[in-house]
Amino acid sequence: MADPVVLRDLLREKHWQKYQTFLREYDKAAASIDSSLVGTAPSRAQLHRWQCGELKGLPHPQHCEVLEAMFPGRKAAEMFVPAQRSAAPSTADLAAAVGDGLEGVAPVPSAWSTPLRPVPESSGPLPAKTLRGPAHDQAESLARALQLLGKRRRIPDEEIAELALLAGHLVDLEMECTIDIEPDGWSSVTYRFELLNLTNAPIKRLLREQWFENTDGVRIEPHPDGERRVSIQRLHDIGNMTKFACVLSPPIEPGGIGTVSYTSRGGRFVHDHYWQQSTPRNTRHLTLTIRHRGVDMLVGCTAVEDQPDGAQVSAIDDLFCVEDDEGALITLTRDYLQPGQSVTIRWEVARGGS
Template sequence: MVPRNPIEPTWWDTQFHGGVHMRQILAARDIGAVFGFLHSRGWSWAAIARATDLGDQRVREIASGRRKVENYDVFLRIAAGLEIPKSYLGLGLQKPDHQPATELAHAAVSDADRYTPIPQYPNGPDPITHLDDQKRSDLGHMAGNTIYLDNRIEIRIGSDGAACVAYRYEIFNLTDRPLTRLARDLWFKYTDGGLEIAPAPDCSRRVVIQRVHDTLNLAKFSCKLSPAIQPGESATIGYTCRGGRFVDALYWRQSIYRHTCKFAISIWHQWVEELADCSAIEEYPNGSERSVTENLVWDRMEDGMIISLTRENLTPNQSVTVSWGINA
């Protein structure tokens, strides 16, 4: 038996495979790419099979893309056998019985690496997950555009100000061209040295984050989609950001990139007893503003304050800003 090359713990944080960073591959749970990476490092298919307690043929099928790993216990076995931190695969963050996609598993308040559930208010908008003929007809006037049927943002802020932000989009392609990527940017006034962007685990398309420009507090990037969203198709994609920090500027300003049928933002500021103030402003393309504070809902819940805002029928070049203050 030929001994396999030992795993270097830094592989999962520093290496690339096929031009994609291993952390992005792991966040997308692309086990086929993980096996391909190890094979390029001198591991035989048989060695990978022994390490993961999978059959040799199954490993080959996964690596070739003919088979996918979907079982939670198999993910755990792969993580243990290949010395991959479980959190890199999103394990231990979601219960094995699959919580709803917009729920994020409970985590320590100071751990910005992990997702956190933000309780949903009963009067929040329901995501559109199926498009019947009537809904398609209602959107006919937007032909030629890519629209967001549903756009949700969840922000969890720990007691130390560390933030984890999760974006989720339900996209409907009403153009005559396949949609292959979305250009995005994120900015924080304060960071822990940079922003880390990763695909969300519940996407209906594979998402690869392509960094375009980075500074300490700004990230410009593209979400590359595979397969492309064809004309007339809808799909769900998402990504997360960690590394940002809220210190003395408690607000979130969200630019609206495309026609958005339903928009919701939820902010969970943990270990805050009460708010000193809370407001929301909607800005229009002509520069005018109006208060939408009447649409805000906030309450103390789950060891902190929850702030939620829902809006409908937003247009490109608008923005929505939620601001809040806390009592010391």
């Protein structure tokens, strides 16, 4: 696996790591050189490969020229050498960040990319990360839970530090939405949430809602989990909208991780083929999968991401489409989404004889 390069750190220092922010700054620098360079920025996937050190050599000369204008005094060659690895943040670092989050005074991480300053760890007969005795308070308890999460999931230390800044919130580590559409248009929608409780209280209920443009009545079926039982409490039905709560037993304790899954049926895709998925919480990874059965060909497919401020960016680079014997399969993945964001997929299909 390649090592991240200096460019990644430079973008984070400037808070330019979000792709749309990078595009804005790239075009500013490009305009200062030659107006013909505006709009020549790398794609989202290409920029990711640059930062991860997967590029052999240097980018195209015009890219190098713009990058040097973005970071005066830096040569492009310096930006594509491996970055120095920082030490893992200690429990004290994480506890301080968690404490700020629980008190509501932590800065909101920009794309989860504000690393904490590490504290040197002492050596001894036991590993430096040995935790002795019970946690002194809720902040330290959550900090320990985050450290264990990082070890078990192989999550980079930098991202664990960013998660600490989300203390006080419920976080979706994974959010999966799978839509299965039959040839006659009737569908089932299955959700799976892997939730991390960074609050100081148990999570007993998860409020949800389901909307279909065309429906004969929404039916919701919870999926059993090995660790807890999920029951559905219907709250309100208004036209094509159903509001309900997933009741968890036992609840997800502070610092704990729990999975909630259910399937909604009763929606039908008739003429308009689109799906908008919102993220009510900070979401580390979103996977949206659409299986449209009984179609012969995908005629078109687009994806966009809506920002909390109302801006809209293309998500086409993270869209994957397949035609097979069963029909069409569409998959969209996005990372580090904030509350208030959404992604929308629109697709057109052709059937035999059409």
